[in-house]
Amino acid sequence: MNTTLWVIASVLALVFLAAGLMKVSQPREKLVASGMAWTADSSSGVVKAVGAVDP
Secondary structure, eight states: OHHHHHHHHHHHHHHHHHHHHHHHHSOHHHHHHTTOGGGGGSOHHHHHHHHHHOO
16 A cells, blocks of 8 residues: 555656656747647746746
8 A cells, every 4th residue: 555655656746747847848839839828928937937846
């Protein structure tokens, strides 16, 4: 049971890390095109900051 919880927590951590890295590494226009509509209303700096603190 304990091992299962660690595996689930690790997978979730990797998913959140991937989402944060995507926001930091891709240009804002590409994020808007991929369906993240909120990035259209925010500056590139705000999107990068959200990606940095997301994980």
